[in-house]
Amino acid sequence: MDFEKELKVTETNIPGLLVFDLSVHGDNRGWFKENWQRAKMTALGLPDFGPVQNNISFNAVKGVTRGIHAEPWDKYISIAAGSIFGAWVDLRPGETLGQVFTTRLDPSKAIYVPRGVGNSFQALEDGTVYTYLVNAHWSLEQKKTYTFVNLADPELNIQWPIPLEESERSEADLHHPMLKDAKPMAPRRT
Amino acid sequence: MDFEKELKVTETNIPGLLVFDLSVHGDNRGWFKENWQRAKMTALGLPDFGPVQNNISFNAVKGVTRGIHAEPWDKYISIAAGSIFGAWVDLRPGETLGQVFTTRLDPSKAIYVPRGVGNSFQALEDGTVYTYLVNAHWSLEQKKTYTFVNLADPELNIQWPIPLEESERSEADLHHPMLKDAKPMAPRRT
Numbered sequence: 550m551d552f553e554k555e556l557k558v559t560e561t562n563i564p565g566l567l568v569f570d571l572s573v574h575g576d577n578r579g580w581f582k583e584n585w586q587r588a589k590m591t592a593l594g595l596p597d598f599g600p601v602q603n604n605i606s607f608n609a610v611k612g613v614t615r616g617i618h619a620e621p622w623d624k625y626i627s628i629a630a631g632s633i634f635g636a637w638v639d640l641r642p643g644e645t646l647g648q649v650f651t652t653r654l655d656p657s658k659a660i661y662v663p664r665g666v667g668n669s670f671q672a673l674e675d676g677t678v679y680t681y682l683v684n685a686h687w688s689l690e691q692k693k694t695y696t697f698v699n700l701a702d703p704e705l706n707i708q709w710p711i712p713l714e715e716s717e718r719s720e721a722d723l724h725h726p727m728l729k730d731a732k733p734m735a736p737r738r739t
Numbered sequence: 740m741d742f743e744k745e746l747k748v749t750e751t752n753i754p755g756l757l758v759f760d761l762s763v764h765g766d767n768r769g770w771f772k773e774n775w776q777r778a779k780m781t782a783l784g785l786p787d788f789g790p791v792q793n794n795i796s797f798n799a800v801k802g803v804t805r806g807i808h809a810e811p812w813d814k815y816i817s818i819a820a821g822s823i824f825g826a827w828v829d830l831r832p833g834e835t836l837g838q839v840f841t842t843r844l845d846p847s848k849a850i851y852v853p854r855g856v857g858n859s860f861q862a863l864e865d866g867t868v869y870t871y872l873v874n875a876h877w878s879l880e881q882k883k884t885y886t887f888v889n890l891a892d893p894e895l896n897i898q899w900p901i902p903l904e905e906s907e908r909s910e911a912d913l914h915h916p917m918l919k920d921a922k923p924m925a926p927r928r929t
């Protein structure tokens with residue numbers, strides 16, 4: 550991991566999907582970072598997305614894989630320990646539907662995932678801690694409005710570092726449809 | 740750590756210092772938790788504190804100790820990995836000045852620390868990850884407005900599980916004044 554980088558944002562091939570470099574300060578105790586800083590980051594182009602919920606998932610072993618889930622809210626995702634390989638798929642109706650972006654994230658990186666972009670990741674280390682802020686309250690009923698796509702879809706051709714057959718996944722994530730059979734996410738009601 | 744607890748809030752001897760039990764869901768992949776959920780938690784009595792910054796500190800080894808810092812904003816603190824022994828000291832002018840509360844936190848717990856309450860903790864495990872939300876943007880200049888107290892103040896008599904002499908601390912945290920010489924935090928300007 551790189552320390553003392555300058556806070557920076559990088560655009561991707563998926564519109565609105567933004568990768569951040571964070572500044573991590575190391576010392577005799579470990580390290581410290583501003584994981585999200587509204588003023589500095591909105592100045593760089595992060596939407597002022599108004600988080601109301603913070604979720605944390607603990608991924609016990611290398612290879613745990615979760616996704617692909619597009620939910621009807623925005624997410625700001627980062628790593629508190631360990632590292633991941635992430636894959637994002639545009640699931641909004643339109644020209645960029647099906648575009649894929651992949652990258653590795655460690656604690657010195659973050660990513661902003663706009664509503665309708667499918668999210669997935671694989672833990673690259675035992676004990677990887679994944680934390681994210683969202684701007685709507687989750688509820689079980691809303692799962693009906695998600696768009697799910699299969700991690701193994703050959704059309705997406707995601708190069709998972711650890712073969713999916715060897716990875717821990719949830720029962721649900723084994724059975725999502727391929728992109729060609731998935732229903733793109735409905736636009737936000739206005 | 741306890742799984743599947745019900746979300747719950749408990750008051751302490753320090754006014755406004757609130758301890759939360761969080762619901763952690765375990766499965767074949769590890770675990771998942773709603774670390775902060777504005778609607779459910781404000782319904783239970785968490786102030787609607789309006790976070791604008793999320794900080795994470797990584798504490799590499801057991802015994803790392805940080806504090807005692809009272810800053811001019813509110814904090815919602817929790818654990819993403821490992822566990823801590825925490826100590827909080829009321830540093831607001833008034834009847835409860837000098838009151839101490841201590842407890843252990845693991846990922847199934849969180850604590851809300853109102854402005855003017857001094858915050859400190861000791862990592863009880865290697866690789867302990869401490870994450871918190873605050874409702875003001877940090878800046879170096881504001882350090883002048885903090886109230887600092889010494890972790891070793893005999894008047895506070897905090898029973899640190901790992902002796903302070905054996906703990907990693909910052910140079911700054913070695914030199915804070917004792918409570919009797921500290922300047923209580925000025926009330927919020929209105």
Ligand SMILES: Cc1cn([C@H]2C[C@H](O)[C@@H](COP(=O)(O)OP(=O)(O)O[C@H]3O[C@@H](C)[C@H](O)[C@@H](O)[C@H]3O)O2)c(=O)[nH]c1=O
Binds near residue numbers: 604670771772
């Ligand atoms: C997402 C979520 C789940 N839960 C509960 C439901 C289950 O008991 C448990 C685990 O839920 P699952 O849906 O299996 O978690 P998961 O880790 O498979 O889901 C996550 O995958 C990421 C790739 C996405 O980006 C996330 O937004 C989320 O969908 O947590 C909540 O209580 N609140 C929440 O916000």
Ligand SMILES: Cc1cn([C@H]2C[C@H](O)[C@@H](COP(=O)(O)OP(=O)(O)O[C@H]3O[C@@H](C)[C@H](O)[C@@H](O)[C@H]3O)O2)c(=O)[nH]c1=O
Binds near residue numbers: 794805877878
């Ligand atoms: C608090 C903070 C520090 N920093 C930088 C300054 C230093 O380079 C580095 C470490 O800062 P320090 O003040 O030494 O961190 P620290 O871990 O000793 O300070 C923390 O201690 C906890 C007990 C308090 O509750 C926290 O609110 C904070 O004061 O991080 C930020 O960039 N943003 C911030 O918000």
